[in-house]
Amino acid sequence: MEIVAFERGHFSSYSACGIPYWVGGDVPERDRLIARSPEEHRARDIDLRMRTEVVEIDVEGARVRARDVDSGVESWTSYDKLVIATGARPIRPSLSGVDAPGVHGVQTLDDGQALLDSLSATEGRRAVVVGAGYIGVEMAEALINRGYEVTVVNRGKEPMSTLDPDMGRLVHKAMEGLGIIMVNDSEVTGFRTGDDGRVGAVVTADAEYPADVVVLGIGVRPETELAKAAGLPLGDRGGLLTDLSMRVRGHENIWAGGDCVEVLDLVSGRERHIPLGTHANKHGQIIGANVGGGYATFPGVVGTAVSKVCDLEIARTGLREKDARRVGLQFETVTIESTSRAGYYPGSAPMTVKMLAERRTGRLLGVQIVGREGAGKRVDIAAVALTAGMTVEQMTSLDLGYAPPFSPVWDPILVAARKAVAAIRSSV
Amino acid sequence: MEIVAFERGHFSSYSACGIPYWVGGDVPERDRLIARSPEEHRARDIDLRMRTEVVEIDVEGARVRARDVDSGVESWTSYDKLVIATGARPIRPSLSGVDAPGVHGVQTLDDGQALLDSLSATEGRRAVVVGAGYIGVEMAEALINRGYEVTVVNRGKEPMSTLDPDMGRLVHKAMEGLGIIMVNDSEVTGFRTGDDGRVGAVVTADAEYPADVVVLGIGVRPETELAKAAGLPLGDRGGLLTDLSMRVRGHENIWAGGDCVEVLDLVSGRERHIPLGTHANKHGQIIGANVGGGYATFPGVVGTAVSKVCDLEIARTGLREKDARRVGLQFETVTIESTSRAGYYPGSAPMTVKMLAERRTGRLLGVQIVGREGAGKRVDIAAVALTAGMTVEQMTSLDLGYAPPFSPVWDPILVAARKAVAAIRSSV
Numbered sequence: 001m002e003i004v005a006f007e008r009g010h011f012s013s014y015s016a017c018g019i020p021y022w023v024g025g026d027v028p029e030r031d032r033l034i035a036r037s038p039e040e041h042r043a044r045d046i047d048l049r050m051r052t053e054v055v056e057i058d059v060e061g062a063r064v065r066a067r068d069v070d071s072g073v074e075s076w077t078s079y080d081k082l083v084i085a086t087g088a089r090p091i092r093p094s095l096s097g098v099d100a101p102g103v104h105g106v107q108t109l110d111d112g113q114a115l116l117d118s119l120s121a122t123e124g125r126r127a128v129v130v131g132a133g134y135i136g137v138e139m140a141e142a143l144i145n146r147g148y149e150v151t152v153v154n155r156g157k158e159p160m161s162t163l164d165p166d167m168g169r170l171v172h173k174a175m176e177g178l179g180i181i182m183v184n185d186s187e188v189t190g191f192r193t194g195d196d197g198r199v200g201a202v203v204t205a206d207a208e209y210p211a212d213v214v215v216l217g218i219g220v221r222p223e224t225e226l227a228k229a230a231g232l233p234l235g236d237r238g239g240l241l242t243d244l245s246m247r248v249r250g251h252e253n254i255w256a257g258g259d260c261v262e263v264l265d266l267v268s269g270r271e272r273h274i275p276l277g278t279h280a281n282k283h284g285q286i287i288g289a290n291v292g293g294g295y296a297t298f299p300g301v302v303g304t305a306v307s308k309v310c311d312l313e314i315a316r317t318g319l320r321e322k323d324a325r326r327v328g329l330q331f332e333t334v335t336i337e338s339t340s341r342a343g344y345y346p347g348s349a350p351m352t353v354k355m356l357a358e359r360r361t362g363r364l365l366g367v368q369i370v371g372r373e374g375a376g377k378r379v380d381i382a383a384v385a386l387t388a389g390m391t392v393e394q395m396t397s398l399d400l401g402y403a404p405p406f407s408p409v410w411d412p413i414l415v416a417a418r419k420a421v422a423a424i425r426s427s428v
Numbered sequence: 429m430e431i432v433a434f435e436r437g438h439f440s441s442y443s444a445c446g447i448p449y450w451v452g453g454d455v456p457e458r459d460r461l462i463a464r465s466p467e468e469h470r471a472r473d474i475d476l477r478m479r480t481e482v483v484e485i486d487v488e489g490a491r492v493r494a495r496d497v498d499s500g501v502e503s504w505t506s507y508d509k510l511v512i513a514t515g516a517r518p519i520r521p522s523l524s525g526v527d528a529p530g531v532h533g534v535q536t537l538d539d540g541q542a543l544l545d546s547l548s549a550t551e552g553r554r555a556v557v558v559g560a561g562y563i564g565v566e567m568a569e570a571l572i573n574r575g576y577e578v579t580v581v582n583r584g585k586e587p588m589s590t591l592d593p594d595m596g597r598l599v600h601k602a603m604e605g606l607g608i609i610m611v612n613d614s615e616v617t618g619f620r621t622g623d624d625g626r627v628g629a630v631v632t633a634d635a636e637y638p639a640d641v642v643v644l645g646i647g648v649r650p651e652t653e654l655a656k657a658a659g660l661p662l663g664d665r666g667g668l669l670t671d672l673s674m675r676v677r678g679h680e681n682i683w684a685g686g687d688c689v690e691v692l693d694l695v696s697g698r699e700r701h702i703p704l705g706t707h708a709n710k711h712g713q714i715i716g717a718n719v720g721g722g723y724a725t726f727p728g729v730v731g732t733a734v735s736k737v738c739d740l741e742i743a744r745t746g747l748r749e750k751d752a753r754r755v756g757l758q759f760e761t762v763t764i765e766s767t768s769r770a771g772y773y774p775g776s777a778p779m780t781v782k783m784l785a786e787r788r789t790g791r792l793l794g795v796q797i798v799g800r801e802g803a804g805k806r807v808d809i810a811a812v813a814l815t816a817g818m819t820v821e822q823m824t825s826l827d828l829g830y831a832p833p834f835s836p837v838w839d840p841i842l843v844a845a846r847k848a849v850a851a852i853r854s855s856v
Binding site for chain 1: 443445446449454455460461562704705706707709710713725726727729730731732733734735736741743745770772773774802804805806807808809811812813815816818822824825826827828829830831832833834835837838839846
């Protein structure tokens with residue numbers, strides 16, 4: 001196969017998920033985040049054209065128009081098979097001052113470098129993070145680790161809106177414990193700039209938060225302008241729609257994957273936009289197999305995600321309460337407190353597990369975990385159980401690993417499952 | 429219900445699994461291992477008779493004969509329903525010197541206390557552990573932590589015979605790295621005692637290993653002498669046989685659970701003896717529900733276990749190669765090296781995952797993991813997948829938690845599953 005790849009940026013394959021840890025200093029240098037350089041791709045016979053942006057897809061003519069970013073020169077390239085992997089674009093609100101120096105997104109390596117340069121360029125130690133999702137809390141950690149006074153301004157009632165608010169509240173309290181100032185229920189209305197034109201404060205309806213640097217972490221949208229212009233099918237969330245083989249629906253020779261597509265949520269049966277590297281990597285592998293004449297499918301996701309703020313681990317899989325309600329499910333919720341290890345074993349740390357199970361059937365619908373070491377990856381137990389369609393009753397007899405340094409004799413997931421069984425029984 | 433409970437020892441509900449950590453000093457005092465004291469049981473209206481050994485079960489007469497251990501006085505107690513939870517008995521080889529002072533088992537709290545007293549009573553710092561299963565390696569860790577020179581004498585080719593030898597070899601190397609002397613392929617033939625009558629060395633066919641203290645960790649057998657004498661059904665491994673409700677087969681009013689029963693291995697379809705607290709606790713809960721007129725079942729196990737030696741984590745679930753062969757399964761095995769976190773994230777540690785999958789069907793048969801922090805509990809992913817009967821192909825699309833501090837973007841379990849898929853395909 002003759003493979004031509006276009007990339008408008010300066011970097012080819014890198015871990016965007018690692019950017020907060022590079023900014024925070026855990027990862028010492030940018031190049032550690034690069035999985036494969038353009039040269040390495042080319043050594044594999046991929047004609048990789050860097051700093052070259054595809055500006056049009058001509059589906060009828062089976063060709064793309066690409067522009068050299070620096071020279072502006074354009075040319076058409078024909079294809080037999082096309083793979084769209086345009087990723088996601090950070091949401092940048094159209095507010096006054098949003099483009100001022102000192103206001104940063106953190107989507108690309110270029111963004112990360114710009115933020116680090118900005119941090120070096122200012123004496124001030126006050127940072128405001130706008131948004132309290134994964135990127136927001138990870139950037140709050142990064143900036144705390146660099147010695148900044150950090151304020152997080154969040155539109156929602158609690159941080160981490162991928163959790164139910166009762167679990168988000170645990171994150172809120174832990175962040176405050178780390179010295180982060182959490183401002184919830186607060187919409188940013190603009191950014192005040194100083195005489196030097198640089199950002200000086202984040203403005204909300206109620207208050208002004210002085211800022212020497214601002215990080216925007218208010219989410220991303222699928223980067224599908226090109227696909228939309230080409231008439232390719234988009235879902236409610238703006239992502240490309242594919243079939244199980246990652247082929248764009250209705251288009252025999254076009255595939256799409258990564259942050260620019262919507263994925264099937266196996267628990268709710270709905271399409272969702274979940275921009276995560278773990279899905280994108282699977283998509284790449286599957287598209288590669290299919291384009292190459294093999295066979296592989298991406299059956300969907302259950303919505304697993306894990307993150308941390310300093311030593312607080314945050315994980316979720318499946319549906320939140322509002323997700324379940326939205327698709328007409330009735331359910332019971334239980335929340336339990338347990339520990340990461342046997343209570344008597346040193347380092348045993350508290351862990352809160354919330355579990356949702358469908359009324360009557362008892363089918364597991366979702367799990368959220370907030371705790372310390374050992375809390376995050378425990379969500380995988382629930383992720384596999386969700387994939388298998390297990391009931392909480394079935395989960396109570398799961399044969400999970402036990403030894404005092406690893407778990408209480410009843411793993412926290414089992415404790416939650418037992419309580420969920422009781423809740424389902426009493427609800428009838 | 430009127431509940432009478434007999435216990436021949438000094439302690440009622442305690443964590444035997446915690447004994448190595450108490451001996452090693454991680455758990456500061458014995459009473460931390462006690463879950464519920466006799467007084468607490470009695471406060472719940474349980475007529476708990478300590479230091480009282482049941483010496484006969486009269487099934488026909490529905491009564492048990494119990495003996496007060498101290499006074500020798502015996503009496504009969506009638507029952508409507510009987511629960512047998514006699515546990516397991518450590519294997520004590522009938523070798524010369526095995527009863528000498530300084531030779532210790534570690535099954536009960538009393539054993540643990542005797543070992544600690546013995547360690548205090550000797551100046552010597554040479555310890556020999558006989559056996560290299562869970563108890564053997566945990567006791568080796570405990571004694572290293574207390575500053576002993578530790579030699580482990582092991583009958584098998586490699587330590588941890590619950591793993592395949594190729595994975596056991598990784599444990600072997602790691603133990604040597606900790607300064608533990610590993611002697612494999614070596615059968616103990618006796619114990620040499622000194623002039624004071626105390627143990628002085630462990631003797632094998634080839635050598636003698638000087639020892640100031642000896643710990644036996646060569647496994648346990650179901651404690652079913654009583655049950656056998658009463659004519660209750662025992663399996664090939666000497667454990668009581670129950671139905672799914674934990675009722676002893678053929679006996680309407682007798683239940684049994686914990687280390688004295690055999691459990692159904694869901695992967696091989698055979699009965700096994702797996703003396704683990706996690707199963708025993710589930711049995712207790714299920715028996716309680718059923719005896720109380722409720723309904724609960726124990727469907728079986730997949731053979732999950734996790735342990736550690738210092739910072740080396742060891743985990744397994746499902747079948748080893750020889751288990752699979754024994755039940756007539758043909759399979760492929762793959763072994764992969766991965767890391768606990770994204771490679772660029774600090775603290776990322778190597779992890780080896782071995783996976784067995786059935787030929788043709790691709791059904792997951794077993795997983796073994798040896799690594800550092802984060803390796804052990806990853807086995808739970810495979811344990812749930814085994815329970816659900818997943819194929820390795822299905823596993824490749826599992827939606828597992830990913831963020832750089834928690835996992836590479838392809839979790840090690842997914843990397844192994846992908847390699848297993850390739851192996852199955854090429855084997856046809």
